[in-house]
Amino acid sequence: MSDVPLDRPSRFSALLLRSSVVACLALLLLGFASIVWTPYPVGSLDVAAAMQGPTGAHWLGTDQLGRDVLSLVMKGILTSFVVAAVATAVGALIGLPLGLLAARRAPRAGLIISALAGYFAAVPSLVIAALLAALFGSSAATVMIAVGITAIPAFAVTMRNAARAADRLGYVDAARLAGSAGWDLTRHHTLPDLSRRLLARALGLMAAAVLAEAALSYVGLGTQPPATSLGLLLRDAQAYAAFEPDLLIMPGAALTLIVLAIGLAGHGLARTVEPAFGQEAADGDP
Amino acid sequence: MIWFVLGRMGAFLATLLVTMLLAYWLSSPLPGAHSVGLLRWFGGMMMGDFGTGAGGSVGPLLAGALAVTVPLALFALLIALVVGTGLGYGVAVVPGPIGDRLVRALGGLGMAVPGFWLGMMLVVAFAGTLHWLPPGGFVPWRQDVGAALRSLVLPAVALAVPTAAALALDARDAFSRVVRAGWFEATLAGGATRREALRGPALRCVAVTLLGPLARHFATLIVGTVVIESVFYLPGLGRLLLDGIAARDAVTVRAAIVTLVLLTAGTVFLIRLLALWLDPRIRAGAPQ
Numbered sequence: 001m002s003d004v005p006l007d008r009p010s011r012f013s014a015l016l017l018r019s020s021v022v023a024c025l026a027l028l029l030l031g032f033a034s035i036v037w038t039p040y041p042v043g044s045l046d047v048a049a050a051m052q053g054p055t056g057a058h059w060l061g062t063d064q065l066g067r068d069v070l071s072l073v074m075k076g077i078l079t080s081f082v083v084a085a086v087a088t089a090v091g092a093l094i095g096l097p098l099g100l101l102a103a104r105r106a107p108r109a110g111l112i113i114s115a116l117a118g119y120f121a122a123v124p125s126l127v128i129a130a131l132l133a134a135l136f137g138s139s140a141a142t143v144m145i146a147v148g149i150t151a152i153p154a155f156a157v158t159m160r161n162a163a164r165a166a167d168r169l170g171y172v173d174a175a176r177l178a179g180s181a182g183w184d185l186t187r188h189h190t191l192p193d194l195s196r197r198l199l200a201r202a203l204g205l206m207a208a209a210v211l212a213e214a215a216l217s218y219v220g221l222g223t224q225p226p227a228t229s230l231g232l233l234l235r236d237a238q239a240y241a242a243f244e245p246d247l248l249i250m251p252g253a254a255l256t257l258i259v260l261a262i263g264l265a266g267h268g269l270a271r272t273v274e275p276a277f278g279q280e281a282a283d284g285d286p
Numbered sequence: 287m288i289w290f291v292l293g294r295m296g297a298f299l300a301t302l303l304v305t306m307l308l309a310y311w312l313s314s315p316l317p318g319a320h321s322v323g324l325l326r327w328f329g330g331m332m333m334g335d336f337g338t339g340a341g342g343s344v345g346p347l348l349a350g351a352l353a354v355t356v357p358l359a360l361f362a363l364l365i366a367l368v369v370g371t372g373l374g375y376g377v378a379v380v381p382g383p384i385g386d387r388l389v390r391a392l393g394g395l396g397m398a399v400p401g402f403w404l405g406m407m408l409v410v411a412f413a414g415t416l417h418w419l420p421p422g423g424f425v426p427w428r429q430d431v432g433a434a435l436r437s438l439v440l441p442a443v444a445l446a447v448p449t450a451a452a453l454a455l456d457a458r459d460a461f462s463r464v465v466r467a468g469w470f471e472a473t474l475a476g477g478a479t480r481r482e483a484l485r486g487p488a489l490r491c492v493a494v495t496l497l498g499p500l501a502r503h504f505a506t507l508i509v510g511t512v513v514i515e516s517v518f519y520l521p522g523l524g525r526l527l528l529d530g531i532a533a534r535d536a537v538t539v540r541a542a543i544v545t546l547v548l549l550t551a552g553t554v555f556l557i558r559l560l561a562l563w564l565d566p567r568i569r570a571g572a573p574q
Binding site: 118119121122123124126127130131132133134135138207211214215218219220221234237238241242245248251252255256259260263264267 | 305398399407409414421501502505506516551
């Protein structure tokens, strides 16, 4: 792939990366603020004030039970981030060591990675979530496990290919000659170089996990009431969409914004290390 | 070549088998799950007998659900394939940064918008405001084919958009790699126009690269029908699966999961088999 000329990262893409990181942080702040403060308590019903448009008291209006939409969306954003982060962490905790093992110690582990990649190419996370939900009942944990498991091969393939490529670099040879080996070599010389690439991959998978959480919660396989999720908000809003279509806009827009912000941050980060992104890990090729 | 086919077929059967075992094992603590042993369940499904669930015999229910889900998925696959690869091809035919940036922006946005939310917004726009299409529900094929097709238009579009976006980005990458390759420049230097050079070997080369992403995106799309059917109240496989889970009905859940994975794994298998036709290296038996 080295024969492909690379796009120069332009000033525009640098700006895009910076603004998407800022958007991510702003959304994170909004979500985590909801732990200590929301404009109105999420559990408080006020049927007299139901289905209002945006007013001075309720900036984004109220839903069918008179709950404040801004407060609900803030809580929903928190759920999106937390569930997606845990799911991605599950995938990384299993996938990254597996990839490193395949690159360094046991090439046979590559067979496990190929088998997992082949399996999850045909069996998306919703199928796993459905099986888990049938057995244990639906919860946010169902989503975390199902989405996390399906992310394992993606992490493993990225790690393996990146570690193999890094081992061919001159400075790693130099470090070897200087006596560094094993975990010491990995920790001090390989991982710092790969961290950006791995973080970019993790952000890409996390964006997909946010979408998966919302979709699974929407069909009833994820977060359950009284907890709040953007998918659940959309489910409620859909029931009243014929009278009050405005209720659909905020949760969906928030969801799109989160996915865009995380996805663009990951994409921009990847372009700073390898401008033609997404090829090496695209298909889990062995 | 025979090994290639056998390998792909093995992967397909292994996927199916692992899913069947998972589905059987994970649903075995549910009530009603012990009425049938593993081998008899396998054998029954081979003969088309899926058992009897809470809603009656599952076989006819599955057939009814597939009559909705399969046309919906095919419809959406067609839209995604035409739009996605079309955009990628467009970028390659008309060189320049504007089209490229436009496709990348559209692709990024299309991948970020949740399909089920898009579906709801489409209902508000095209059913609620404009009254062009039905907001949901399904008219059976036997009653009125035209009305049945009309009730699948919006769901198919909502289902196709994220896939088309992902495919457009992949196609754009694949085409731009080909366009930058030395042999492509040589073809142009030999006097071919850009359009001529893009047909033939270039298209074949892109198609081979796209098979992997295509298989993955199509599997995701097929499973996505479960979510989209909920948005549009379609009585498809997704409805059957979700109702089965809500009722904790092991027989229905197993049958629906296995059918769903049969569809996805079968699609992945067929797409990968296309490599046989597209890639002469495999026909010649070259090691991969």
